[in-house]
Amino acid sequence: MPICHIACLDAVDFCVLTNMAAMCRRLGFQVTWSKTVEPCSLLVVMRGERFSQNDIGCLPEGTPAVVFGYVGKSCEEILHSLRDRAGKILFLPTSQKLVPQDIAGINVHVAPPPVYPELWKKELKAGKYPYTYLGNRKNLGDDPWQKRLEGWIKGGDVEVWGRWWNGHCPVVKQHGPVTIFTVPEIYRSTIYSLGLMYPFQRDTGMFSGRYWLAPLCGAHVLVECENYCEAPGIVLYQGDVLPDALDDLDARRALQGEAVSFWRQKTAALERVIQDWLKNLDGKLDLSRRPRRAVGLKGDLVTMGLKASSIIESIALSRGKDLSPLTKLGFWK
Incomplete structure (x- = not known):
């Protein structure tokens, strides 16, 4: 099964991540995520303004990528870095105002992220x-x-x-x-x-x-x-x-x-856009790529990993604790 890796470069919106993981599973992928870029069949950049040098260096050339733009920040630097490294790129901003001027070689479709009511x-x-x-x-x-x-x-x-x-x-x-x-x-x-x-x-x-x-x-x-x-x-x-x-x-x-009707229709339309884009990729997805370090997301509902990380985060923050030791549990990267 091809691996879809979701990269949350600057922060993790767990509710959005849950929806994105559900969509990627519906598209036929095994899903992992972390705050870094990992080798994979398909890279999904959920949020972030730029890659670290290590991130872009570990991405195999020709890896197709989907970039979401929903936070309100420019994704121009990420898109241009991927254009020099990745295969095909699909950019999904929430409004035309987030589309950079230089989009040569990048597929763009304005749409909100997926939501599964x-x-x-x-x-x-x-x-x-x-x-x-x-x-x-x-x-x-x-x-x-x-x-x-x-x-x-x-x-x-x-x-x-x-x-x-x-x-x-x-x-x-x-x-x-x-x-x-x-x-x-x-x-x-x-x-x-x-x-x-x-x-x-x-x-x-x-x-x-x-x-x-x-x-x-x-x-x-x-x-x-x-x-x-x-x-x-x-x-x-x-x-x-x-x-x-x-x-x-x-x-x-x-x-x-x-709201249920609206988001079902919007998300079904987004799935079709991504499916059509995947069908038009040159050759097949590389099934040999495996992440070095990432959290796996399994199941059709909100995953236990997300639930545990969210609960632990809430307890730690309510007590004024530092979250850095919790990275050892694999919930934060």
Whole structure:
């Protein structure tokens, strides 16, 4: 079976990684991942701005590569490095604004990353939380969007999960770190999930996990700027006042159904794009390549490896522990 290696070069979005691994298995690959590039039949670059010298040096020449651009950062350096080394390249940005000018020899298709609703959707509960914010506190200085969000948080309107909120959020509204396995449980009882992007991500087509995960669990998402993928359930902030959080369970179920249908269609279309691209590769995929060091991802549902790493990370962070010793367990590379 050909090996697909997913490289998360600068960080690991476990929810996105779970969906990508599921897609690669559906395309007929055995899947591994790490924060480095490894020899493989197909390389998938999930996120990152550039390769290290060691990364690009260990990639066998002619290896086909798929590059996702969903974080809002430029992928130009990665694409150009791969063009000099790889075989064929497929670039999948979330908006046309993320497509670099020099794309000679690179196939481009604008699309959001894959989402498999069956992995994430939950039976809805009553709207226990009118407004939630799931994320670590960002240090954005005088950013007006952050000031607005923190004004609502300090006023006690928002339930908060994440780190570094001491002194910026009422203690009774703080719930600590969250893992990808508890996020759906929160969203299924949420009416509005609040978002906050880094300035460089605004107006670039950045694709946040809450864009798909919250609506799949019946919650709307409040954001600063345009929804490039036209996903259901995403609402722009309107001034300094939060919208009325009316707990209409039927309306939330309708939103969930719309989100399930939308992401099934989008992901099926993305699978077809990648399948067609793979069929057009010169020759066959090299089945002899095996990663030197990587974490294997097996099964059709969220893997135990991801679950264990997420739980361990949450416990360590809640106790202020350094994660570096945990690399020995194989969850962080």
